[in-house]
Amino acid sequence: MTRTDLPTEPAPVTEWVVTGEPIEDIRDRRRRRAAMRKPFTSILRHVLLIAAAALMLYPVIWMVVSSLRPNELIFREPGIILDSFEVSNYTDGWNALSYPFNVYLLNSAIVVIGSIIGNLVSCSLAAYAFARLEFAGKKWWFAIMLVTIMLPIHVVIVPQYILFSQLGWVNTFLPLIVPKLLATDAFFIFLMVQFIRGIPRELDEAARIDGAGHPRIFAQIILPLMVPALATTTIFTFIWTWNDFFSQLIFLTKPSLYTVPLALNAFQDSQSSTDFGQLFAMSVVALLPIFLIFLFGQKYLIKGIATTGIK
Amino acid sequence: MRGNTRRRVGVLVGLSAATMLALTSCAGSPAAAPEAEQLELSDEPVTLSFTWWGNDTRHAATEEIIAAFEDEHPNITIEPQYTDWAGYWDKLNTSVAAGEIPDIIQMDEKQLSTYAANGVLADLGAYSSILSTEDFPAATLGTGALDGTQYGIPVGVNSYTIIANQTILDQYGIDLPDDESWTWDDFVDVSEEVASASGGATIGTQSWGFEDGGLNNWLRQNGSALYTTDGGIAATEEDLAGWWEFLLEATEGGATPDPAATVERESGGLAESFTATNASAFGPWWSNQVQALRDASGQDLVALRVPGTTDDSAYYKPSMFWSSSAKTEHPAEVATFLDYLANSEDAADLLLAERGVPANEKIREYITPKLDEVNQTVVEFLDSLSVGDAPPATPPGGGVIETIIDQHTTAVLFGEMTPDEAAASFLEELQTALDDAAV
Amino acid sequence: MSALGELRTLKGGSAPKGRRQNKAAYLFLLPWFLGLAVITIGPMISSLYLSFTKYNLLSPPKFTGLTNIERMIEDERLHHSLLVTFQYVFISVPLQLALALLLAVVLDRGLRGLAIYRSVFYLPSLLGASVAIAVLWRQLFGYDGLVNQVLAWFGIEGQGWISSPDTALGTLMILNVWTFGSPMVIFLAGLRQIPTMYYEAASVDGASRWQQFWRITMPMLTPIIFFNLILQIIGAFQSFTQAFVVSGGTGGPVDSTLFYTLYLYQRGFTSLDMGYASAMAWLLLVIIGAFTALNFWASKYWVFYDDQD
Incomplete structure (x- = not known):
């Protein structure tokens, strides 16, 4: 194979696993080369990106500015120039409902953490089976798995509610967490299957020669290599659960168990007054944790095969 | 082994399905009322x-x-x-x-x-x-x-009312209408007056076509009602068409803003409404919303009787x-x-x-x-009204009325339906909803 | 031939091994099987049964045979809502994916402040469908919104984009594209799964960045593109909350944003016609299922897996 004639399909992985030039060396070389042709295009890229970011962010900035305005001025004075600085929306909003806002943050955190653990464990197990093992009816089970995410929640929530109410689970976090432990978020199984299929099979086979069984291959080879998929699952589960209004509305009735979306909704009444100042202030408070987690957690997203290194 | 697993899964599935079916049928059977x-x-x-x-x-x-x-x-x-x-x-x-x-x-x-x-x-x-x-x-x-x-x-109890913004009327030197005697035509005229005096900066009135309050008052003034006492529809196609015809004229004449603006504010709720943001001189509201509107607007808002009020057309709505x-x-x-x-x-x-x-x-x-x-x-204000009997109660299935009114008013304003078509379609949809609920 | 290659021929071979994998597979799948049997299948079968009933949630369901299906055939609003949904799916999903892929590639590496950019571009997705989103969207596309203010600088008179029947659906598509952060994150993760070694080899051989993108990045990313495509199509068909929040639940103006699931919700929870809503849900399942199957079939021709022989 001549080198200039690039294969449409990447070369078999064995080639580079076996040739094994130290990865760090190559990477340094590449970085130095990249640094040389930078200045102009780099500035242009930043300008474009900043412009795009401003467009993306306008509504969010508007919300933050409004959260610092007196409530009655929010819709009377358009624009995002702030002429007053009303922190009272935050202090009042924090205590506006039956419990201080930290109660709702904590409740949401419990549901979110439970859901994340559930999804990570159960979905990765199932994904390993679908991606790596041969078993009877595999295609059918996979199809069934996809079908389970095709029904809109509005028609399954009522039977689900009846089921959980018979179990006595309504008004606990169980109906929100236990399904995740049982891999009902099939999206993530599918996501992980796609990632595992991107991991060269030679690695499993090599481990098998060493006498490793499936649990060990799964835990020691596959899991470390699918960190980006696990991180994606974590981030998505976090956001979806943190923002999920409908199922939390249906399953939680005690105000002491209310989560952030339920608390935010309790501010509004379209028929009479909604304190938008406080609503926006608490929305900003609710947005902060997910934003920070994404900001600092994203380095795990990009810890792929390329960075973990393959021995 | 394989068959076994399959059977076991099958049993589980069957079990849960059977439970679900049984459960869905156990709801809401009427209990004997306690003496x-x-x-x-x-x-x-x-x-x-x-x-x-x-x-x-x-x-x-x-x-x-x-x-x-x-x-x-x-x-x-x-x-x-x-x-x-x-x-x-x-x-x-x-x-x-x-x-x-x-x-x-x-x-x-x-x-x-x-x-x-x-x-x-x-x-x-x-x-x-x-x-x-x-x-x-x-x-x-x-x-x-x-x-x-x-x-x-x-x-x-509430009553349907037209809220007037005294501050805005003063600004354009327009007198507060006499709500003892004003008619719908007077209402539209003064709204148009505001709109033209302000050069379009201020809106005459918000539309009153988005809930049953406006419709009920109109029907009662015409000696009719939305429902009959035995749970049927009392409103006639003619009355309904007249209502939409008038709304449409008010929009075309400039008393109410263009349909897109109306719809945008309607979906925004009270806080973003024209009245709450001091963008219109008049707006139809329920009396219990006055306080919230006053807080939001910060200007002098006055509750007026609905135009064309006859002796007993006003009513208290619980x-x-x-x-x-x-x-x-x-x-x-x-x-x-x-x-x-x-x-x-x-x-x-x-x-x-x-x-x-x-x-x-x-x-x-x-x-x-x-x-x-x-x-x-x-x-x-409530005490000063001479109110008639409450309108006949909404029959079972009538809960969708607001959705149906909203749909048809929007269709009329955007020219997708004529008032006559809207009236016929409205009656058909409402009747279907009532029939569905009755079985 | 290497030892690895010899091992390969063993794979999926003899009967005893096949059985062992069955057992292992079912063990790995145990939580999912449990969830399927206990939590998922029951409600699904219930809703299938309810499709053939009249059920108002307040009283027990009554079996009505095929009545709901007959009504669906004649229901013009249902047909209209399907049309709206198809437009939404086939326009906004490709746009969103293209933008997500573009920014994922740009934000993959080699730029200062990447973490900040990524987070900022992801921020709109974090807002999800919070109660504030409708207000925020009116601040952008409403009469007094940013878009009209910018247009005014150029002397163009704007309009109420959200509430005109001609443009309302368009703004919802933009809202969907605006939240391209989710597929972008998945793309980012996928990009990092591509061994740098391929790029090293290619750049040593003098391949341009452009060539590298088409010859390495794209083929290696196809499983992830495929996943995102399936996910976004299913998600877009089920799209509900944004239309619900922005239109105040009406699907207006003049039904121009009446998504299928929004109409389904109106029937099920506003008109208390859960039997009909269930029948609608199963029709949607058939439609989504057909598109997904089509996608899987087509994927044979363009998706490349590293574990294929």
Whole structure:
């Protein structure tokens, strides 16, 4: 194979696993080369990106500015120039409902953490089976798995509610967490299957020669290599659960168990007054944790095969 | 082995499916109403669930009432469940489907008959030994009764009103119309006057085509009504077409803004409305919204009678009802709490006019001096109306009326339907909804 | 031939091994099987049964046979809502994916402040469908919104984009594209799964960045593109909350944003016609299922897996 004639399909992985030039060396070389042709295009890229970011962010900035305005001025004075600085929306909003806002943050955190653990464990197990093992009816089970995410929640929530109410689970976090432990978020199984299929099979086979069984291959080879998929699952589960209004509305009735979306909704009444100042202030408070987690957690997203290194 | 697993999974699936089918059929079968003399308060601890919709102000006031009630009745615990309007019905419907009906329910006029007809609500007449209704005017109380059975105690009363912004009118040197005598044409004329005087900067009036209040008033002024007393539709195609025709003319003449602006503000709710943002001189509202509008606008807002008001075309609309689950295990305690909500001065002190001006006349008299200035003018306004009988109750299935009105008004304003087509289609859709609910 | 290659021929071979994998597979799948049997299948079968009933949630369901299906055939609003949904799916999904892929590639590496950019571009997705989103969207596309203000600088008179029947659906598509952060994150993760070694080899051989993108990045990313495509199509068909929040639940103006699931919700929870809503849900399942199957079939021709022989 001549080198200039690039294969449409990447070369078999064995080639580079076996040739094994130290990865760090190559990477340094590449970085130095990249640094040389930078200045102009780099500035242009930043300008474009900043412009795009401003467009993306306008509504969010508007919300933050409004959260610092007196409530009655929010819709009377358009624009995002702030002429007053009303922190009272935050202090009042924090205590506006039956419990201080930290109660709702904590409740949401419990549901979110439970859901994340559930999804990570159960979905990765199932994904390993679908991606790596041969078993009877595999295609059918996979199809069934996809079908389970095709029904809109509005028609399954009522039977689900009846089921959980018979179990006595309504008004606990169980109906929100236990399904995740049982891999009902099939999206993530599918996501992980796609990632595992991107991991060269030679690695499993090599481990098998060493006498490793499936649990060990799964835990020691596959899991470390699918960190980006696990991180994606974590981030998505976090956001979806943190923002999920409908199922939390249906399953939680005690105000002491209310989560952030339920608390935010309790501010509004379209028929009479909604304190938008406080609503926006608490929305900003609710947005902060997910934003920070994404900001600092994203380095795990990009810890792929390329960075973990393959021995 | 393989077959085994399959069989086991099959059994599990079958089991759960069978349970589900059985469960879905166990909801909401009507329970026998307890006889009045059976009511006996328990000495044991009793827990009641109480559900309502609203915003944070209402939640706080209601929780204070609960606390005050629990102080008086140490063995009764009230568990509050609250949410916003849209989520409220999703949640209530779902829990009713599972046979878990909250003991005390805040009920809406448009939904009352639907829930009553399906056996969800208790006959409050059976509670009469504890729950007194003698301070309620008969006509108002009647709005919570269906075929002679009392399913809801009216909480507050409202009236449909045109809110005028005095500050804006002054700015353009326009006199406040005389609402004793004004007609719909006068209303449209003065709105157009505002719009042209301001060069389009200020809107004449918000549209009144997005809820049943506007329609009901129009129909009553024409000697008709939306529904008949036996649960049919009374409105005629001609009356309906006339209503939309007039709305359309008002829009084309510039009294109301262009349809897109109207629709945008309608979906924004009260806070983003033209009235609340001081962008229009007039707007149709319910009297219990005056306070919120005043707070939002900060300008001088005045409640006016609906144009063309005839002797008895105005009416009091119950803002909401207190209802009880037909399946409650503690009817005596529920009755005690309902009595506290409906008749107690202590509860009134805490609630003031948050759920509308009290329907209970004795309580209204008691509480009026304690209300703030804005709400006192609302009470004055309500007292000054000569009201006719309440309109016939919404029959089962009529809860969709707002959606249907909204749809047809929008279609007319955007020219997708003529007023005549809208009238015919409206009657057909409403009739279908009523027929569906009746079976 | 290497030892690895010899091992490969063993794979999926003899009977005893096949059985062992069955056992292992079912063990790995145990939580999912449990969830399927206990939580998922029951409600699904219930809703299938309810499709053939009249059920108002307040009283027990009554079996009505095929009535709901007959009504669906004649229901013009249902047909209209399907049309709206198809437009939404086939316009906004490709746009969103293209933008997500573009920014994922740009934000993959080699730029200062990447973490900040990524987070900022992801921020709109974090807002999800919070109660504030409708207000925020009116601040952008409403009469007094940013878009009209910018247009005014150029002397163009704007309009109420959200509430004109001609443009309302368009703004919802933009809202969907605006939240391209989710597929972008998945793309980012996918990009990092591509061994740098391929790029090293290619750049040593003098391949341009452009060539590298088409010859390495794209083929290696196809499983992830495929996943995102399936996920976004299913998600877009079920799209509900944004239309619900922005239109105040009406699907207006003049039904121009009446998504299928929004109409389904109106029937099920507003009109208390859960039997009909269930029937609608199963029709949607058939439609989504057909598109997904089509996608899987087509994927044979363009998706490349590293574990294929």
